Amino acid sequence: MKKLKYALFTGCTAKQSTPEQMMSTLAVADKLGIELVELTEASCCGASHLQDYDDFLSLVLNARNIAYAEKHGLTMVTICNTCQLNTAMTKHRLDTNAALKAKVNEKLKEVGLEYQGTSMVTHFLYAIIDDFGLDKIKEMVVTPLSQFNIAPFYGCHNIRPSELQNETHKKPESAYRPTSLDDLIIACGGKNVDYAEKNKCCGFHVELQAPRTAAILTGNAIAGAMDNNADWMVTPCPLCHLKLDTQTGHASEAIGREVALPVLHMQQMLGLALGCSAEQLGLKHHLTKVNFV
Amino acid sequence: MSTHTITTQKVNFKVFRFNADEDYLPYYDDYTMEVTSEEVVLDILNRIKWDYDGSFSYRRSCRHGICGACAIKVNGRSTLACKESMNTMVDLFGSDLIFEPLSIKRAVKDMIIDKKDFWEKHDAIHPYLISDVDEHPEHEHLVTPEEAEELNEADLCIQCGACHYACPVVEINEDFFGPAAFAKAYRFEADVRDDAHTLRLVELHEEKQGLWDCVKCFECAEVCPKDVNPIEKITKLHQMLFKEGVATSNVATRHAVGFKHSIVKNGVLDEGGLVLYSEGPGIVKHIPVALRMFVKGKIVPPWGITKSDKLDEIKKLVKSSSTAKF
Numbered sequence: 001m002k003k004l005k006y007a008l009f010t011g012c013t014a015k016q017s018t019p020e021q022m023m024s025t026l027a028v029a030d031k032l033g034i035e036l037v038e039l040t041e042a043s044c045c046g047a048s049h050l051q052d053y054d055d056f057l058s059l060v061l062n063a064r065n066i067a068y069a070e071k072h073g074l075t076m077v078t079i080c081n082t083c084q085l086n087t088a089m090t091k092h093r094l095d096t097n098a099a100l101k102a103k104v105n106e107k108l109k110e111v112g113l114e115y116q117g118t119s120m121v122t123h124f125l126y127a128i129i130d131d132f133g134l135d136k137i138k139e140m141v142v143t144p145l146s147q148f149n150i151a152p153f154y155g156c157h158n159i160r161p162s163e164l165q166n167e168t169h170k171k172p173e174s175a176y177r178p179t180s181l182d183d184l185i186i187a188c189g190g191k192n193v194d195y196a197e198k199n200k201c202c203g204f205h206v207e208l209q210a211p212r213t214a215a216i217l218t219g220n221a222i223a224g225a226m227d228n229n230a231d232w233m234v235t236p237c238p239l240c241h242l243k244l245d246t247q248t249g250h251a252s253e254a255i256g257r258e259v260a261l262p263v264l265h266m267q268q269m270l271g272l273a274l275g276c277s278a279e280q281l282g283l284k285h286h287l288t289k290v291n292f293v
Numbered sequence: 294m295s296t297h298t299i300t301t302q303k304v305n306f307k308v309f310r311f312n313a314d315e316d317y318l319p320y321y322d323d324y325t326m327e328v329t330s331e332e333v334v335l336d337i338l339n340r341i342k343w344d345y346d347g348s349f350s351y352r353r354s355c356r357h358g359i360c361g362a363c364a365i366k367v368n369g370r371s372t373l374a375c376k377e378s379m380n381t382m383v384d385l386f387g388s389d390l391i392f393e394p395l396s397i398k399r400a401v402k403d404m405i406i407d408k409k410d411f412w413e414k415h416d417a418i419h420p421y422l423i424s425d426v427d428e429h430p431e432h433e434h435l436v437t438p439e440e441a442e443e444l445n446e447a448d449l450c451i452q453c454g455a456c457h458y459a460c461p462v463v464e465i466n467e468d469f470f471g472p473a474a475f476a477k478a479y480r481f482e483a484d485v486r487d488d489a490h491t492l493r494l495v496e497l498h499e500e501k502q503g504l505w506d507c508v509k510c511f512e513c514a515e516v517c518p519k520d521v522n523p524i525e526k527i528t529k530l531h532q533m534l535f536k537e538g539v540a541t542s543n544v545a546t547r548h549a550v551g552f553k554h555s556i557v558k559n560g561v562l563d564e565g566g567l568v569l570y571s572e573g574p575g576i577v578k579h580i581p582v583a584l585r586m587f588v589k590g591k592i593v594p595p596w597g598i599t600k601s602d603k604l605d606e607i608k609k610l611v612k613s614s615s616t617a618k619f
């Protein structure tokens with residue numbers, strides 16, 4: 001197989017509040033022999049909040065980020081669901097609206113760039129499944145996670161809106177019965193846990209203005225996983241991770257019940273199965289202790 | 294032309310039953326039926342009533358996706374029963390299907406719910422054109438096709454409630470207007486003939502009931518049988534709040550605007566700085582968790598942030614491409 005190579009859009013949290021996500025991404029890429037070219041020029045995607053304030057500016061900034069992936073001639077991989085949404089949505093809107101694309105390019109021209117629409121934008125989870133393949137992952141597993149019940153938490157912005165699914169990876173999945181994360185758990189030798197909240201919202205985006213709503217959604221998600229005998233949870237989204245890992249106090253208070261489970265990034269789970277060390281995967285950076293490694 | 298073949302398959306149904314006048318708790322009836330590829334969900338509701346149990350109750354009227362009466366939940370997904378084919382449902386969920394009302398806690402009888410909260414919120418956003426209409430006009434009030442486009446199909450809403458009862462915030466926060474009311478508000482805010490000025494927007498800006506409590510989960514966009522895409526309208530309304538000068542300084546507006554400040558300074562976000570800018574003195578409530586995060590190496594001080602390369606480009610673009618003011 002030809003060596004896989006992607007342009008990596010790290011997003012902001014990977015460099016700040018979830019350093020373990022950056023560490024595990026690099027560790028897993030190294031194990032799988034995937035080359036990641038970090039887009040160090042990239043700006044923040046706006047996280048859907050800048051979009052509420054200044055739509056055009058957010059389009060220009062995201063188009064600039066994609067333009068750098070295009071310069072490398074590579075598919076852009078994201079490691080955050082919300083980065084994925086905002087980048088893929090920008091691509092969708094520019095690729096389907098020539099006038100808007102021209103308007104954005106007029107601005108990008110000022111800095112010598114052009115958005116062409118030649119690079120695909122996908123989440124690292126989908127890149128691994130589509131391009132590397134779960135069968136190959138299975139062959140490479142050295143520490144099967146067979147003793148664990150693992151609850152997948154998909155995160156809204158990878159699976160919704162489903163209109164972006166066709167454009168972002170090869171095997172579009174249902175927003176109602178997503179399988180990618182379950183499949184990865186199984187490929188790592190784990191037992192996937194089914195529960196009602198696995199494709200629901202964690203509340204991250206209203207944490208500041210509606211803390212009660214956010215805490216209840218987080219609490220319900222962890223409680224759903226606990227009630228279905230999960231040993232731990234796994235997510236492809238660092239924002240979901242921040243909610244599920246660091247906000248258990250508020251969540252427990254909001255739903256009137258103590259909830260807490262170790263929560264791993266999907267890269268950390270995969271890394272464990274591939275034989276990466278706890279240090280490489282940054283497991284010490286969690287607030288809810290990863291107590292099984 | 295290919296010949297159209299009708300296929301059949303066996304489907305197991307679990308159907309929610311409850312009569313608020315008689316039952317203490319709801320229960321589920323099980324049915325197994327041969328379902329054809331021609332049938333929609335409403336056909337199954339009809340067959341349950343006509344072939345099995347005449348007391349089974351649900352709302353239906355037009356059967357053409359216009360009246361909005363027959364929305365229910367199939368395996369937890371809001372579904373307009375007359376629109377969705379059984380094939381689609383089986384593709385989505387397999388051959389074990391659960392029929393429930395749009396909202397179990399609002400169930401009156403079987404699939405029928407009390408939609409009072411939906412209609413109250415719909416009414417609260419002034420869902421009509423506010424305009425001084427000349428009752429004796431000399432010529433037509435013309436709306437250009439481009440102006441009509443601005444509605445972005447928000448006028449297609451049939452008030453079925455699918456999005457409202459799919460919204461996780463509606464379930465938690467009883468003041469929240471919900472996606473259908475927001476889409477309706479947009480439908481009039483985007484109408485060139487409307488003259489409400491800031492009447493609706495001021496109410497949409499209010500915390501708890503308004504736009505800022507939307508969690509951005511996209512559930513509403515996913516379930517809408519008319520592709521109204523309420524979350525898209527919610528985003529546009531957010532932008533209108535700033536454009537029309539309605540947005541006042543609160544934690545949510547500062548959070549949205551704070552992204553721009555952070556981007557122009559660092560390219561990337563300064564997470565701590567953003568929370569401080571958004572919360573102001575309210576930051577104190579975050580300190581206990583923040584300290585624990587700091588100990589675990591999850592908080593980077595402003596001077597430790599890795600700024601984007603070619604930051605000058607980003608600064609230049611922010612300057613030339615900004616379209617909003619606060």
